[in-house]
Amino acid sequence: MTPADLNPVRDQIASRIIGQQKFVDSMLVCLLSDGHLLVEGLPGLAKTTAVKALAEALEGDFHRIQFTPDLLPSDLIGTDIYRHEKGEFEFRAGPLFHNVLLADEVNRAPAKVQSALLEAMAERQITVGQRTYPLPGFFMVLATQNPIEQEGTYHLPEAQLDRFLMQAVVTYPTRDEELRILELDSQQRKGQTPSTTTRLSQAELFAMRRDVANLYLDPRLHHYIVDLVQATRIPRAYDADLDRWCRFGASPRASIALARCARARAWLDGDPFVAPHHIQSVAPEILRHRLLLTFEAEAEGVTTDIFINRLLNLVAIP
Structure with a gap:
């Protein structure tokens, strides 16, 4: 597929x-x-x-x-x-x-x-x-x-x-x-819009999912994914503002989601392997609902997307 x-x-x-x-x-x-x-x-x-x-x-x-x-x-x-x-x-x-x-x-x-x-x-x-x-x-x-x-x-x-x-x-x-x-x-x-003619079968979908799961993800990027998620839990190791802004970080489900979605993003792009920019492109959608910011961050107008963008700029890419 x-x-x-x-x-x-x-x-x-x-x-x-x-x-x-x-x-x-x-x-x-x-x-x-x-x-x-x-x-x-x-x-x-x-x-x-x-x-x-x-x-x-x-x-x-x-x-x-x-x-x-x-x-x-x-x-x-x-x-x-x-x-x-x-x-x-x-x-x-x-x-x-x-x-x-x-x-x-x-x-x-x-x-x-x-x-x-x-x-x-x-x-x-x-x-x-x-x-x-x-x-x-x-x-x-x-x-x-x-x-x-x-x-x-x-x-x-x-x-x-x-x-x-x-x-x-x-x-x-x-x-x-x-x-x-x-x-x-x-x-x-006016009734001029076309009707659905074909539907993606479940067999085709499962075949695509197998292709996505088999896409190569370098072990060094596993470390990058874990570093990103760990940084939401110990932000003081990266930046004082991040530490002030975050009350609770992401769970291990976030690490799993980053790996799975980065593979899917790379597959959709037609790439044969996962690159750091694939991880970064899906990170906001995966992390934004898993972070709990402080009242201080809310008072300063800091959103989860601002927090994530700063995090992506601070965590080193392997």
């Missing part, structure tokens, strides 16, 4: 979304790395549309669930239902048993509901009562959220954030892109 085999997926997304190339690349990297993606952005920036376009280009079951304050964990996982005619309980699977799950506005639901995703995202299984049910081999959660400062939103628990492989941030389009958005909307209203 080659990166060109993903062109139908790219074309499907491009037919629905104008611009946002960084966001689209993050979705593809996450897909090839067998991980879950958290998408953050203000309302109206086509977060949901992009995720649906990706799902429609893939072979598999797709389900969208709108997270609301009154949602229950059983609405995601499923529940045991008593069958009078059989005299026994029967499990009715919930939305988590689909291949692609769009958790729309995931931070609208309280932590009790959000925690229902933990086992599914980390272990690819669901436990109900005394029984455990495996999830499909192809299982991906794409969750959208509005910024925490928006009314009626909750902070996602740190344990759940850590289970998202990447966090993509969707920004406003440029002026030219917004003009093209108006043209696309006009075409859609």
